[in-house]
Amino acid sequence: MSLARLIAWAPVFILLLVAAPLAHAVENEQVAAEIRKIIDNGEPLMGDQQSDDRIVEVYVFYADDRDYKPLWVRDSGPKAKAHDILMAIKGAADMGLDPVAYRVGEIEQKLETAKTPRELAELEFLLTRAFLDFGRDINRGIVEPQTAGKENAITSKQMGALTLIDGAERADNIADYVRSLEPQTPEYQRLKSALAAYREIEVKGGFPVIGKGAALKPGMNDKRVPAIRKYLILTGDLPEGANKESDLYDADLVAAVKWFQYRHGLTEDGIMAQTTFEAMNVPVADRIQQLELNMERRRWMDDDLGKYYILVNIADQELKVVKDGKTVHTARVVVGKPFTRTPVFSEKMKYIVLNPYWNVPPNIANNEYLPKLRRDPGVLKRERIRVFAGNGDSGREVDPYSVNWSSINRMPYSLRQDSGPKNALGRVKFMFPNRFNVYLHDTPSKSLFNRDLRVFSHGCVRVQNPLELAELLLADQGWSKARIDAQIAEGGQRIINLKTQVPVHVTYMTAWANKDGSIHFRRDVYKRDEQLARVLAGAEAGG
Template identity: 35%
Template sequence: MVVAQAAPSPALLRLADRLRRLEEDGLDPRAYAIPADAEAERDPAAWQASLLRASIAVLTDLLHGRVHDLPNRPDLRRDTAALPLSPWLTQLQASPDPATLIDRAALLAPEAAALKRALAAARARVAAGGFPPVPPTPGTDALEPGATDPLRVPALRARLAMTDPLLAANPGAGDTYDEPLVAAARRFQAGEGLEADGRIGRLSFAALNRPAEAAVRQLRVALDMRRAAAPPPAERHIEVNIPFQWFTLSEGNRTLLEMAVIVGKPARATPMLLVRLNAVQFNPQWGVPERNAREDLLPRFRRDPRAMMEKGFRVYSYVDGQRVEVDPTTINWAAINPQRFPYVIRQDAGDINALGRIKFIMPNTEDIYMHDTPDRHLFRRPDRAFSSGCIRLEKPMELLDVVLQGAPGWDRARADRVLASRVTTGLALPRSIPVRLHYATARVEGGQVRLRPDIYGLDEAYARALDAGRSRVANASPVNAGLR
């Protein structure tokens, strides 16, 4: 006699449907071998077992994150031990409605709700065809407020009306870059972290034409990065967000200092690091790295070697193993092969030294440090990714005040005297400070998500790992019980 097997319960069908909607959580349902409902009729027991394995794999990734190891990403820190899976797996098998458990896990990570809302909006935008293109300005000329342009102004109006409710309610018409459209452009620029002046130049055109799919990838990455993310140290610590080009010094839940920073250009990306700031150098000299010397300084020496001398640059050569200073005006710089740069270059300490007056040392194999800069005007720029990898600080003296706390015999007055002496002086700090250089292109402020460009392509690399073809089901923990 053939015994009829029970059909799956409505709760299990809801669970299967919820797993197929994992895209709303930034995950790809195809990675989890979710069984089709039609299989439930043919073999309910096998269908339920497959559903359980898929659910365990999904829960694991929702709680602990799918991506764990990426090259050169020590900033990706997870504390999975603080979020054990066992209680969740017990609940999964005991719950009368396990789909609700998946919902809870999907919202457990910090800021997950806001990121999911933004992801849903971004996915809807992609489904609707993305954004209309805004033709860039020819050459280097920006589109100025009040200008008339029959090509770019209507395109700009159509693009901004898609994301600006005020403009969408009264979009206007015509070829003139009028005040309502300028106001919408300013709001867009402010949201993108650009200078909100209404002038549409290279950076604004790039932001306007960023593909809608890019936001989807960034938000998927942001969700996964937050899952089981390790909390920051309870002690005083520094975080530098590279895409936002922003420095934060915190202690516990208190923010002690914030500032803009300048980070590495894409060709010389600032590496992600977990280090400790343990020393300060006053009036630092700059030992120019070879790459900077041949790529940055060689063209300047070719133009005007005397001007480089006046800026404190010294050129050295090695003769019989001894370092000998060479007069830059006696060198035929045009004949120097950049690929075999034969000199060592240093810049004297001083107000125009590239490192400014203070260097904050945090030992690492990449020779990355934080420092002052004489070019204070650069911090007014919205795009500040143009250093050679090190971190330039907007408020170095304020940071100095903090790190000197607890240093016997040191205060701002003594530091000012040392700086005024122009003598290179080092100070080991009695209490080192952990520093994390990290990469996060999404930030939630007041419930709203702000995105910054993926300047180093690290989100793209993370997204590729997120979508790697391997199935999680094979790694799911074995189970001895079924779903209810």
């Protein structure tokens, strides 16, 4: 084009450049005016203004950042983004959430019927509120952890309303943006896939009921065997082509039952006894809910637990050490009894103690040792426990026979158990200071690790083969197994500070999926699933 022609066309180009944003403003002008009225009048379209802290952020978003222009609609009707959000919310069930909680029916109706500027403005706020609820829930969980029990001493991550809707405005693809809000961990994604698999089982009619009766051992014939085969084919423990009609408990079925037992934390002996029958007779709907509850727990957790960390699963009674995403050590653990439950929390391990003393906690001193002392002041000597006036490390030692224990209602002394083979903490303890005074330690009661259900402690976590864990954690500080053994043999307490503190995450997961595709379930030993289910039901009903 010649210079003369360019000069001639210049006014037209300028007009087009100016007209484009004007046209954009005009197409939102009527709805924007309604949005402004709603905000100026303080109408409660975003919730109860006395309690909903999102309102200020949302109104700032519309008033200051957008000059009241809508995000989801225009004067002519809903934008494509509005329909995209509806589709995303309809998929909430795939994430273990209920689409009804986000008013999906009302949104669907208004997308069809909203025509006037007022109706479109109301739809705008409905979509904004639904998206904020949905985005928040898939990002950090439906409820705060503490509302499901004070023992959940963790704080879920937070994302403000302004950040959420600003991200939605900038997103080229709403589906991709929604996926980015979910936990970005393989553990969460595997749970999501497991949920889909168990929903498919439900669609097929669920699990067959396995009849009650005597224990079933390899080589036996039993009328319950066909139902067991059908069950194990549904769960993938037995290949699809297996004979479904035979009532012989044959080698293939035994192998499948052992795998089922492994997935459920049971003794892998291939014998169908009471606990295995009970696990098989849990309805598929209950397993689906279990998966949903543990997806909620995963949303509470940080995506990044650290490059090197220790994970303790209370429900599984197992510990694992993870380095660069790979498990490098596992151990069975004993956790708190149902009345002295181990809490959920995260802290950093700072030091390890060899040949530790045991400073008896006040509640144990009062509830367990004081009654014993009233009957026999010599009971402490047999357990190598000494009495101190004041702190056990610096106080004055007291002769237990010099005290009139029958006149005491509450223990006024400190009790400390000396190092040795009978010490309640064994030969090593792993310290990550926390308000619960819970830590990892050895134990003289080794036989407890052989049990399927290991809930016997006062709240601390007893570790199987703890010296292997100590060797692993101290390897980069010149502490070989031989050196650790020699230090223990010398006697006397030795504190070793860790050069690099190690995060310890104490969790409660009753369902998860491994990298090999196996889906695992554990008993709800503390009834925390039941409590969380009740809290979630209340939150969704009130949403």
